[in-house]
Amino acid sequence: MSNRLSQRSDVLVSVVSPISNAAEWISSYLYEISSLLSAKFKDYEIVLIDNASSDETVQVVEQLQQELKNVQLYCLARKIPHESAFVVGLEQAIGDVLITLDAAYDPVEPIAEMLQMSYGGVDIVYGARSDRVLGGKRSLYNSLSRIFFRFYRHITKENLPLSISTLRLYTRRAINAFLDNGDRYSLFPVIAAFSGLRYKTFHYQRLNRTGKASNQSYSEAISRAFRLIFLSSHYPLRLLTLTALAGAFLNVIYSFYVLFINLVKSKVAEGWTTLSLQNSVMFFILFMILAVLCEYVSRLVMTSQNRPFYLVTRESRSLVLSRRQEINVIKKEVGQKCE
Numbered sequence: 583m584s585n586r587l588s589q590r591s592d593v594l595v596s597v598v599s600p601i602s603n604a605a606e607w608i609s610s611y612l613y614e615i616s617s618l619l620s621a622k623f624k625d626y627e628i629v630l631i632d633n634a635s636s637d638e639t640v641q642v643v644e645q646l647q648q649e650l651k652n653v654q655l656y657c658l659a660r661k662i663p664h665e666s667a668f669v670v671g672l673e674q675a676i677g678d679v680l681i682t683l684d685a686a687y688d689p690v691e692p693i694a695e696m697l698q699m700s701y702g703g704v705d706i707v708y709g710a711r712s713d714r715v716l717g718g719k720r721s722l723y724n725s726l727s728r729i730f731f732r733f734y735r736h737i738t739k740e741n742l743p744l745s746i747s748t749l750r751l752y753t754r755r756a757i758n759a760f761l762d763n764g765d766r767y768s769l770f771p772v773i774a775a776f777s778g779l780r781y782k783t784f785h786y787q788r789l790n791r792t793g794k795a796s797n798q799s800y801s802e803a804i805s806r807a808f809r810l811i812f813l814s815s816h817y818p819l820r821l822l823t824l825t826a827l828a829g830a831f832l833n834v835i836y837s838f839y840v841l842f843i844n845l846v847k848s849k850v851a852e853g854w855t856t857l858s859l860q861n862s863v864m865f866f867i868l869f870m871i872l873a874v875l876c877e878y879v880s881r882l883v884m885t886s887q888n889r890p891f892y893l894v895t896r897e898s899r900s901l902v903l904s905r906r907q908e909i910n911v912i913k914k915e916v917g918q919k920c921e
Contacts, residue, residue, distance in 0.1 A: 596677030600667030709749030
């Protein structure tokens with residue numbers, strides 16, 4: 583197995599990286615990733631998703647495309663969540679193996695190791711950030727992250743590793759397993775676990791290419807956590823259904839209690855029995871309606887809206903694409919033989 587990477591691999595590798603306002607550092611990233619991929623793989627592509635940058639990112643990338651091979655750029659009309667942009671790139675990529683890599687923070691060196699780990703029937707390789715696994719400067723945030731993943735695994739029953747990041751490898755089979763999911767843009771952090779395919783994990787040290795402090799908002803993290811739970815699990819709605827049914831059942835018990843008090847006590851306030859029975863019946867009906875509505879809402883959650891989640895307003899590619907060069911050579915050789 584170790585010899586499989588001793589020479590340049592024939593596997594078509596796609597590296598997907600969303601970027602936003604990256605004009606100052608995108609050049610160093612592209613040179614770094616291009617150098618590694620060209621040395622390790624015969625055929626590869628770098629898929630960049632520009633998430634509505636407001637600086638000169640697009641112009642810088644298009645200038646680099648004249649020099650670097652196999653770089654594709656897709657520009658979005660409006661900004662979408664960073665994790666959703668990964669799914670946009672996965673939809674555009676055509677590789678046999680697809681790697682998601684945060685251009686701002688993920689290292690490129692583990693790519694060869696990830697491909698090595700994928701051999702032997704493994705369809706997904708997750709990168710786990712060492713600072714989240716072992717704790718670090720933001721220990722409270724990291725601890726809350728681990729607690730969330732444990733809770734998520736408990737309520738969804740999905741085999742999802744703890745402290746995973748955006749650095750991942752997917753085989754084409756893994757990608758095909760979830761690209762048709764209507765909620766794929768919101769469920770990128772966890773959606774691969776729905777497939778039930780085999781996976782491996784490895785630890786890596788995060789870096790910072792932007793030169794700026796990475797300050798993640800607790801409010802955004804909490805919002806994202808709730809969104810993941812509500813979209814990927816019916817447990818919260820089922821809990822509401824059970825609560826509504828419990829309320830209806832308690833009102834039935836209260837009705838019997840009112841009748842019992844009216845029978846055993848000689849002195850009961852006038853109108854108390856009638857008013858209590860009326861309230862218990864009305865609340866019973868109300869809770870039953872809530873239970874039915876919760877069931878219908880749980881089914882609606884399984885469907886998605888048909889409007890497009892994103893719009894690509896601009897596309898550009900490198901002047902040289904390795905795939906086209908090889909195809910042209912083959913066609914030329916065939917043409918010469920035919921002559």
